[in-house]
Amino acid sequence: MVPPKESDAPQDSIQSIYASTAKYYRMLLKAYRILGVNLEKWRARAIARLPDIESPRILDVGVGTGANLLHLIDRYPGYAEVVGVDYTAEMLARAQRKVKDHGWKNVHLVECDAREMRNCIRDDFDLIVSTYSLSIIPNSLLVLDEIRAMTGKSGYILLLDCQKFKGLLRLFNPMAIFLSTKLGGNSETYSVPVSKNASMMFKPIRRELLYSGLFYEDLYQLK
Numbered sequence: 001m002v003p004p005k006e007s008d009a010p011q012d013s014i015q016s017i018y019a020s021t022a023k024y025y026r027m028l029l030k031a032y033r034i035l036g037v038n039l040e041k042w043r044a045r046a047i048a049r050l051p052d053i054e055s056p057r058i059l060d061v062g063v064g065t066g067a068n069l070l071h072l073i074d075r076y077p078g079y080a081e082v083v084g085v086d087y088t089a090e091m092l093a094r095a096q097r098k099v100k101d102h103g104w105k106n107v108h109l110v111e112c113d114a115r116e117m118r119n120c121i122r123d124d125f126d127l128i129v130s131t132y133s134l135s136i137i138p139n140s141l142l143v144l145d146e147i148r149a150m151t152g153k154s155g156y157i158l159l160l161d162c163q164k165f166k167g168l169l170r171l172f173n174p175m176a177i178f179l180s181t182k183l184g185g186n187s188e189t190y191s192v193p194v195s196k197n198a199s200m201m202f203k204p205i206r207r208e209l210l211y212s213g214l215f216y217e218d219l220y221q222l223k
Helices: 011-034 039-048 069-075 089-102 114-119 140-150 167-181 187-191 194-201
Strands: 057-061 081-086 107-111 125-131 151-162 203-210 215-221
Touching: 039 069, 039 125, 039 151, 039 215, 057 069, 057 114, 057 140, 069 081, 069 089, 081 089, 089 107, 114 140, 125 140, 140 151, 140 194, 151 194, 194 203, 194 215
Parallel strands: 057 081, 057 125, 081 107, 125 151
Antiparallel strands: 151 215, 203 215
């Protein structure tokens, strides 16, 4: 995850929000499951369905506690490198424990603002993944710009995230936004049409709506 703009909140406040998120992240996942939202199942399926790529260099944007890592490494056991970026040291510490416990090599975790990734890591990734992060990132369109700049020729981009309900189901939007704010987002960032903008920036390969359209799984390729 990345912070709001500096003008939106004091830096100490921003760090506090994401530190708290790291502490009760599992509790929020349980709340989602009660509502029938199976984030982990969708995550595993989305990564399992990724195209074959030989020895890919992979970037996980908003790596958090490292929930994607095992799925990515299972899918691409011959990976060249996996890089995970996140703004929250507490999240990265938990991800680092996973890396150590599994003995993964060439997995690097970087504390970095996802809106400025080119300042932290080198580009040219064969696959860039972002799951459940862009919906809570202020200025998320800046992250899409970074993703585009860091994707190698013919590279793939996987976005798995949530958006506002439409039609009659929009009555549930306040609840969805509430859960989003507990992960550091706000109503403004939640309403940014990330998927729509990504479809104009990248070549769409696959798009699937989940949970009556509240969640989407998009696969793109660099144009």
